[in-house]
Amino acid sequence: MNSKPVPTELLTPGADGRFGEFGGRFVPETLVPACEELERAFNDAWNDSLFRTELDDLLREYAGRPSILTECHNLGAQLGIRLILKREDLNHTGSHKINSVLGQALLAKRMGKKRIIAETGAGQHGVASATAAALLGLECKVYMGAVDVERQSLNVFRMKLLGATVEAANSGSRTLKDAVNEAMRDWVASVETSYYCIGSVMGPHPYPFMVRQFQSVIGKEARKQFQEMCDGADPNVVVACVGGGSNAMGIFSGFVDAKTRLVGVEPAGGAAVGRGTPGVVHGMKSYLMQDEYGQVQEAHSISAGLDYPGVGPEHSYLASVGRAEYPSVNDQEVIEGFKLLARTEGIIPALECAHAVAWIAKEAPKIQGQTVLMNLSGRGDKDVAQMMTILGDQLD
Amino acid sequence: MKIATHSPGVLETHLRKTRGVGRKILVPYITGGLTGWIDAIRGAVANGADAIEIGIPFSDPVMDGPIIQMASEKALRDGATPISILQELRTVDVAVPLIVMCYYNTVFRAGHDRFANTLRDSGVVAAIVPDLPLEESAQWASAAEKSQIETVMLAAPTAPDERLPRVVDRARGFVYAVGLLGVTGERTELAVTAVAMATRLKKITDVPVLVGVGVSNAEQAVQACTVADGVIQGASVVRRLLEDGADAVAEYVAEVRAAIDSPIASKR
Numbered sequence: 001m002n003s004k005p006v007p008t009e010l011l012t013p014g015a016d017g018r019f020g021e022f023g024g025r026f027v028p029e030t031l032v033p034a035c036e037e038l039e040r041a042f043n044d045a046w047n048d049s050l051f052r053t054e055l056d057d058l059l060r061e062y063a064g065r066p067s068i069l070t071e072c073h074n075l076g077a078q079l080g081i082r083l084i085l086k087r088e089d090l091n092h093t094g095s096h097k098i099n100s101v102l103g104q105a106l107l108a109k110r111m112g113k114k115r116i117i118a119e120t121g122a123g124q125h126g127v128a129s130a131t132a133a134a135l136l137g138l139e140c141k142v143y144m145g146a147v148d149v150e151r152q153s154l155n156v157f158r159m160k161l162l163g164a165t166v167e168a169a170n171s172g173s174r175t176l177k178d179a180v181n182e183a184m185r186d187w188v189a190s191v192e193t194s195y196y197c198i199g200s201v202m203g204p205h206p207y208p209f210m211v212r213q214f215q216s217v218i219g220k221e222a223r224k225q226f227q228e229m230c231d232g233a234d235p236n237v238v239v240a241c242v243g244g245g246s247n248a249m250g251i252f253s254g255f256v257d258a259k260t261r262l263v264g265v266e267p268a269g270g271a272a273v274g275r276g277t278p279g280v281v282h283g284m285k286s287y288l289m290q291d292e293y294g295q296v297q298e299a300h301s302i303s304a305g306l307d308y309p310g311v312g313p314e315h316s317y318l319a320s321v322g323r324a325e326y327p328s329v330n331d332q333e334v335i336e337g338f339k340l341l342a343r344t345e346g347i348i349p350a351l352e353c354a355h356a357v358a359w360i361a362k363e364a365p366k367i368q369g370q371t372v373l374m375n376l377s378g379r380g381d382k383d384v385a386q387m388m389t390i391l392g393d394q395l396d
Numbered sequence: 397m398k399i400a401t402h403s404p405g406v407l408e409t410h411l412r413k414t415r416g417v418g419r420k421i422l423v424p425y426i427t428g429g430l431t432g433w434i435d436a437i438r439g440a441v442a443n444g445a446d447a448i449e450i451g452i453p454f455s456d457p458v459m460d461g462p463i464i465q466m467a468s469e470k471a472l473r474d475g476a477t478p479i480s481i482l483q484e485l486r487t488v489d490v491a492v493p494l495i496v497m498c499y500y501n502t503v504f505r506a507g508h509d510r511f512a513n514t515l516r517d518s519g520v521v522a523a524i525v526p527d528l529p530l531e532e533s534a535q536w537a538s539a540a541e542k543s544q545i546e547t548v549m550l551a552a553p554t555a556p557d558e559r560l561p562r563v564v565d566r567a568r569g570f571v572y573a574v575g576l577l578g579v580t581g582e583r584t585e586l587a588v589t590a591v592a593m594a595t596r597l598k599k600i601t602d603v604p605v606l607v608g609v610g611v612s613n614a615e616q617a618v619q620a621c622t623v624a625d626g627v628i629q630g631a632s633v634v635r636r637l638l639e640d641g642a643d644a645v646a647e648y649v650a651e652v653r654a655a656i657d658s659p660i661a662s663k664r
């Protein structure tokens with residue numbers, strides 16, 4: 001790794017949008033002015049106390065923040081650790097995505113945009129976007145890979161109920177990566193009237209930075225709540241699943257300056273940091289699963305929300321300087337993690353966060369007696385139909 | 397208008413000369429590795445193309461609409477790689493400059509210097525990298541320059557007046573005027589932005605200005621050429637190659653050539 005001291009605070013990227021060597025703004029010329037405009041608008045809004053108050057009010061009175069911490073006494077005892085969950089699953093719409101979407105939708109309105117575009121994998125970001133659009137009176141178009149439309153049909157219906165238009169992306173691997181492509185193509189054509197509401201800490205600058213700032217509420221709350229719960233101590237380990245990496249950046253942001261181990265769990269079939277190499281796609285330079293010619297490889301994961309061959313650039317940076325680690329777990333371990341949390345704690349996790357559960361269960365022998373804070377980024381209702389097909393009568 | 401201070405390379409010299417004799421510039425785009433692509437290049441050149449743009453297929457072409465996406469996927473499925481395409485290109489002996497269009501990850505993955513050298517060794521004289529905007533282009537541009545590869549810059553309708561001169565300053569070969577807000581693909585009419593864009597660019601540069609993206613037939617090419625020095629035609633060419641093969645491309649190029657050569661077209 002690197003001999004330089006490990007950073008103890010998060011970077012604020014400069015005009016070049018870089019986190020170390022990662023990030024940037026690799027977009028068609030058509031979109032450059034829009035990214036610049038967004039950067040100015042976000043900085044302006046973020047420093048405007050009226051905007052911040054409006055956002056905080058929405059997060060409190062609409063999304064239900066602050067989300068609570070729940071200690072897993074049963075599973076913790078079983079694993080020999082102290083396990084505490086940050087309950088982003090209890091937010092309105094069922095995941096952390098609402099934190100960033102409310103911020104972005106307010107910003108879109110402030111910028112005078114009437115329409116938002118979003119991509120979605122598991123459908124949680126699409127649902128959150130459709131929700132915010134309904135609330136704030138915006139038109140909403142969601143792109144979703146055709147494979148995901150199939151396996152997350154419940155969320156497709158929810159988006160439609162909320163008044164959004166859902167379009168299946170039929171190109172490439174027909175999953176999240178291709179939904180992003182379609183959303184970007186829409187944006188290239190509609191940039192003057194539409195706001196691209198991106199679903200994670202990815203894309204061209206300022207998106208990775210902006211989405212992190214909107215999600216940092218998770219880490220800020222969690223640090224304080226954890227200290228209150230644990231006599232002022234910080235957790236030994238903070239764990240979150242990583243697709244694009246927004247829920248992980250959200251919780252990591254509260255602990256970068258602590259002596260806490262930061263762990264981002266990737267799916268084995270989409271381990272961008274774990275098995276990728278630096279590349280450029282979707283507007284950013286970051287670790288990427290690609291072949292020797294730079295063709296982006298298809299990810300394969302049981303969880304639609306993590307079925308992505310790239311990762312947000314700040315995670316690439318944190319990995320490259322050794323501040324965070326990015327192990328992966330396979331689909332079978334995820335299924336076990338999914339059942340484990342349900343059976344021991346009465347909480348059905350989203351398949352995405354079942355990755356974090358799976359890693360904790362596997363790592364437990366090595367971290368006996370330690371305190372572990374896991375970001376439970378979403379609830380599993382959306383995955384129940386898919387798990388019914390996979391588990392079938394095994395449950396009887 | 398600003399007179400360019402860089403010394404023009406092979407492509408720009410050729411295009412300036414073409415413009416100088418009062419001929420409008422026609423550049424067909426052909427997806428590399430697609431069945432019949434080499435014959436399509438030969439046919440296009442024989443029928444009046446002034447340069448050829450060869451697309452290196454990429455897995456995630458965000459600037460491309462359905463036709464070129466389909467062509468890229470097909471070429472990739474058939475095993476095309478940047479290397480195989482450039483190798484095959486060496487065997488094509490045509491008298492017009494060859495330009496490569498590729499997404500930035502293809503360049504980045506190969507390494508800037510290595511990619512620029514490979515292009516040069518394959519007889520390519522210029523490159524268009526549609527997802528490498530001005531602010532990110534310095535490293536590639538200097539590697540390209542070392543290998544005498546001219547980097548064509550795109551100018552988009554969204555660029556404020558303040559930005560255009562900076563884009564044009566970096567442009568070598570020609571300036572690619574993006575004809576519309578959107579991705580490649582055929583449209584029933586030429587967008588009003590096409591001529592507007594060409595007009596804005598012609599006012600500030602003497603580097604050749606070619607309109608591309610959404611120039612979908614002979615009539616639209618004529619319209620764009622009322623102001624622009626020429627056109628790039630992509631989806632309408634690639635669709636013909638996909639549907640009817642290389643001969644259809646040759647025929648189409650001949651048709652567009654005749655249209656933009658006609659006296660009405662050259663009347664300003």
Ligand SMILES: Cc1ncc(COP(=O)(O)O)c(C=O)c1O
Pocket residue numbers: 095096121122123124125199200201241242243244245246247248304305306350352353377378379
């Ligand atoms: C519950 C949940 N967690 C995590 C993710 C992955 O996104 P990110 O890595 O940006 O948090 C998703 C995406 O759909 C999700 O629905």
